[in-house]
Amino acid sequence: MSLERAVAPDPYDLLPPVPSFTVTSNDVADGRPLDELFAHTSVGGKNLSPQLAWSGFPSETRGFVVTCFDPDAPTGSGFWHWVLVNLPLSATELERGADPLPGEAFCVRNDYGDNNYGGAAPPPGDRPHRYVFAVHAIDVDKLEVPAEATPAYVGFNLAFHTLARATIRPTFQLKA
16 A cells, blocks of 8 residues: 555645736745745744745735645645735735735734744655745735634635735755
């Protein structure tokens, strides 16, 4: 009997399609390994969020939400590393470490139980995990979600307010 897990689907392949725009980073790249700066302290990282910048979003955009999700976590439901809501329209870049947050932006609890970015920390020896950083252009100034909202509740609200989405998917793996 094989213990090999199937590759989890990309989370955005399961949602209704929306237009895309551009997200870039000086710190992370599609399919490239994350530096340890962006890994969780539990695996020797610095737990810093990467620099992200975005452009080309729809003209009717009124705000942004930034998320980071690991669909490859051995949980059956993936792992939310970062859910940053209510970025103002004027915020088109987050510097490395993203602190302080602009405007009325705040983080809801990630799956570590913290209200901030939580870096990569897959099980040692597991295959490379994908970390899907997404910038969601939304049609409202703010999502009406409380600070104690779950990532799933934010995602539910995003389903009704996302105009377009930009993604970048670095990887991370710990050797056995």
